[in-house]
Amino acid sequence: AQRVTQPEKLLSVFKGAPVELKCNYSYSGSPELFWYVQYSRQRLQLLLRHISRESIKGFTADLNKGETSFHLKKPFAQEEDSAMYYCALRGGGSNYQLIWGAGTKLIIKP
Amino acid sequence: DSGVTQTPKHLITATGQRVTLRCSPRSGDLSVYWYQQSLDQGLQFLIQYYNGEERAKGNILERFSAQQFPDLHSELNLSSLELGDSALYFCASSVEGAGVAGELFFGEGSRLTVL
Numbered sequence: 001a002q003r004v005t006q007p008e009k010l011l012s013v014f015k016g017a018p019v020e021l022k023c024n025y026s027y028s029g030s031p032e033l034f035w036y037v038q039y040s041r042q043r044l045q046l047l048l049r050h051i052s053r054e055s056i057k058g059f060t061a062d063l064n065k066g067e068t069s070f071h072l073k074k075p076f077a078q079e080e081d082s083a084m085y086y087c088a089l090r091g092g093g094s095n096y097q098l099i100w101g102a103g104t105k106l107i108i109k110p
Numbered sequence: 111d112s113g114v115t116q117t118p119k120h121l122i123t124a125t126g127q128r129v130t131l132r133c134s135p136r137s138g139d140l141s142v143y144w145y146q147q148s149l150d151q152g153l154q155f156l157i158q159y160y161n162g163e164e165r166a167k168g169n170i171l172e173r174f175s176a177q178q179f180p181d182l183h184s185e186l187n188l189s190s191l192e193l194g195d196s197a198l199y200f201c202a203s204s205v206e207g208a209g210v211a212g213e214l215f216f217g218e219g220s221r222l223t224v225l
Binding site for chain 2: 034036043044045046049086097098100101102103
């Protein structure tokens with residue numbers, strides 16, 4: 001079955017410390033993985049997708065097919081990174097449905 | 111604003127009542143998705159419409175129904191409301207087609223409180 005697991009409901013780190021939000025998935029084919037973010041009082045929005053191999057706001061995420069993971073990382077956390085982060089998976093073919101993780105609330109302490 | 115718009119932003123009603131939530135997708139987007147976000151829970155996919163037709167169904171209760179109209183706006187109808195239906199209901203839209211990477215554009219949500 002397709003599944004996305006974000007094991008941490010809440011992650012709290014100090015400003016300037018490295019951040020890693022974990023995402024593990026279960027999917028038999030070649031999935032597309034995404035990270036979405038919801039800042040306070042803002043819409044949920046796409047942060048990055050694995051196929052773009054981009055760094056957005058200092059965040060990167062590498063798809064590790066061996067470990068079936070897509071962890072989100074940032075070397076130095078900033079207070080404005082505090083938000084809710086969701087990992088999502090899209091299966092292949094014509095199925096455009098996203099499978100969502102439960103989300104991780106990231107709090108950056110000053 | 112050419113983004114996804116949802117109305118109403120807030121709604122307070124009583125158990126047993128019926129409400130309708132409305133969503134206008136981004137210009138040009140044919141797909142509309144409805145999600146429920148309850149307290150301490152992630153996004154629960156309810157239903158998706160594509161160009162007026164139901165495309166996929168998630169964990170949508172029988173008391174809930176939705177439709178997408180010819181102008182592509184969508185409505186989510188919630189009936190016989192229970193306390194547990196209190197949640198934030200999100201609408202999202204997307205462009206679909208070959209090569210699309212699956213980005214969803216979300217509305218600000220409609221917060222439903224059932225008393």
